Amino acid sequence: MGNRNIPEVRFSGFAGEWEQCTLHSMVDRVKSYSLSRDVETSEYTGYKYIHYGDIHTKVADIIDEFSDLPNIKAGTYELLEKGDLVLADASEDYQGIAAPAVVTIDVPYKLVSGLHTIALRPKQVDSLFLYYLINSPIFRKYGYKTGTGMKVFGISATNLLKFESLFPVLEEQNKIGNFFKQLDDTIALHQQELTTLKQTKQGFLQKMFPKEGESVPEVRFTGFKGEWxxxxxxxxxxxxxxxxxxxxxxxxxxxxxxxxxxxxxxxxxxxxxxxxxxxxxxxxxxxxxxxxxxxxxxxxxxxxxxxxxxxxxxxxxxxxxxxxxxxxxxxxxxxxxxxxxxxxxxxxxxxxxxxxxxxxxxxxxxxxxxxxxxxxxxxVPVLVEEQTKIGHFFKQLDDTIALHQRELDALKVTKKAFLQKMFV
The missing domain is CATH 3.90.220.20 (DNA methylase specificity domains)
Incomplete structure (x- = not known):
């Protein structure tokens, strides 16, 4: 039986047992504010916030230059910094308890932790490592056990900070965090390619079949004419x-x-x-x-x-x-x-x-x-030959979409397996 203080999968060059620590000893608290949706504005004010609902919908997740967070009215707040984590303290299901977002850049605006959130500032732990640890089965089990509520489930900051886990040295933490970030970037790229393919197909479906009240499609293969x-x-x-x-x-x-x-x-x-x-x-x-x-x-x-x-x-x-x-x-x-x-x-x-x-x-x-x-x-086209052309065109598109879907699913399964094997 393997050593329980060492992960099943590990980067080469690292040895020795991981150290047991409480989350309380690894982070400081940053103030959160009960800012609900009524503080949002369509105007750019230089202030943005992280609302727990945006964490659950992945609007706030791995926060970088591409993140589109809501603008809020200006005010006097304790601000978030690069490396900070913001966790949702409320969820509609146990799986979403303490779902995290992490700030990975020096944001060019003032960022605030909003309604139903717990903000943490790592002091002895790599922020990406902590983000993926909280997403791992190890913390998910803890959240399920510690969470309270009937219709809405939650976790208190006190219980959150009592979470104990094993941590490697900072250099190994950094490698693990960056590994999962690269895996997430690859997944996001495949997801975007899949979304683009589906949108392309949807566009062709609109143009290659007649609209309501019409009997000829907008786009047609050459060599075919006449009404459907x-x-x-x-x-x-x-x-x-x-x-x-x-x-x-x-x-x-x-x-x-x-x-x-x-x-x-x-x-x-x-x-x-x-x-x-x-x-x-x-x-x-x-x-x-x-x-x-x-x-x-x-x-x-x-x-x-x-x-x-x-x-x-x-x-x-x-x-x-x-x-x-x-x-x-x-x-x-x-x-x-x-x-x-x-x-x-x-x-x-x-x-x-x-x-x-x-x-x-x-x-x-x-x-x-x-x-x-x-x-x-x-x-429908009068000629089966035209049907066949259209059907074959979309079949090839469907096969490509299905291939991308399988690749995306495989990447997600790979990530899930690594989350189980690279944390203790």
């Missing part, structure tokens, strides 16, 4: 709907396991791809085929969520076998009449999604039945 024609979704575009909602496979004798056919519910159907990690459970292949007969989901079939969330669209990625379950249906088409890739993008288009929301029923969790869905009509 209106067709009913069911029968004229979609040949068959596979709908097993309300027909529980478990009542048929299905038992869930770790192999066989993957069960698809609405939670698995993301915007553009099937997420196999969400509530992943599998059903017996033989029982399922006896139950469904020949109606198997095939590669390319379009899966559509009918509620919670409504209107997510993805395509079956392979022929490995899938079971339709809660809040999702699948569409089969005739290749001579409709391109599957095109259908998937048509259902994602802004005009269709707007129409869908307009006829959906329910309160917070809106849904749609197949009778209402069958009444919907859409404009």
């Amino acid at each position: 024609e209106q067709r009913k979704l069911i029968n004229e575009i979609i040949e068959k709907v596979l709908d097993y909602r309300g027909k529980s496979p478990t009542k048929f004798g299905m038992k869930w396991g770790n192999s066989g056919y993957l069960v698809l519910s609405a939670l698995n159907v993301k915007d553009g791809y099937i997420d196999k990690r969400v509530e992943a459970k599998y059903g017996d292949q033989t029982l399922f085929e006896r139950w469904m007969g020949k109606e198997r989901l095939e590669k390319g079939d379009v899966v559509f969520t009918t509620e919670a969330p409504l209107g997510n669209v993805a395509q079956v990625p392979d022929d490995n076998g899938y079971i339709l379950n809660q809040r999702a249906v699948a569409f089969k088409t005739s290749k001579e009449k409709t391109d599957n890739n095109f259908l998937a993008q048509l259902l994602r288009s802004p005009l269709f999604q707007t129409k869908l929301q307009a006829i959906a029923s329910g309160g917070t969790a809106k849904g749609i039945g197949m009778k209402e869905f069958a009444k919907m009509s859409v404009n």
Whole structure:
């Protein structure tokens, strides 16, 4: 069994045990003010603040030259400095207890710690190291154990400063803090690239499908002309709907396991791809085929969520076998009449999604039945060749987005693992 005073993963060149210290001995307090949203102003006053709500929404996080903090009215305050940490002392859940922000630059304005915050000034600890320690499972467990409240959870400055942990020498702290900062910068870059790709796709969806009252799109592949024609979704575009909602496979004798056919519910159907990690459970292949007969989901079939969330669209990625379950249906088409890739993008288009929301029923969790869905009509290209071009274009874009999403998810998993292994 390893030494409990030494982390599992460590930079080379460092040895020896980490030292047990209380947070109280490592920091000084900086005054916080009960400044709520009514002190904010749209004018630049030279004063900004950190409100606990902005910490939870990441408006205030790793504060640098790109941070856009709220302006407040000028006043006489004790100011924050480079290296200071500001923690939210209130949260709507235990996970957000003492969520931190850290000031990493000499800010060109006067910065104040606002409502429901605890401000700390490191004196014997690297600020980035402390920021990531507070985000690590070690402190999260302490916050969960120490936090109080029913609907709103909080932590007092007294309890916060009682937190004990193991700390390496400053040089090692600095290396760890900078390592996680570089990892966060990489994650932020990937997130921005992913956001840009999604925005690009959204722009093309608006321009490559006709707007309300129009029958020709704004942007079109060369070689195609003429108006798109209106067709009913069911029968004229979609040949068959596979709908097993309300027909529980478990009542048929299905038992869930770790192999066989993957069960698809609405939670698995993301915007553009099937997420196999969400509530992943599998059903017996033989029982399922006896139950469904020949109606198997095939590669390319379009899966559509009918509620919670409504209107997510993805395509079956392979022929490995899938079971339709809660809040999702699948569409089969005739290749001579409709391109599957095109259908998937048509259902994602802004005009269709707007129409869908307009006829959906329910309160917070809106849904749609197949009778209402069958009444919907859409404009489509007369030639399947044009559908295929459009579908292929968006499929390539979706594949790129999915690749970036997987890379981003992998980076986040990597960070989580390092947070567990590089702190004691």
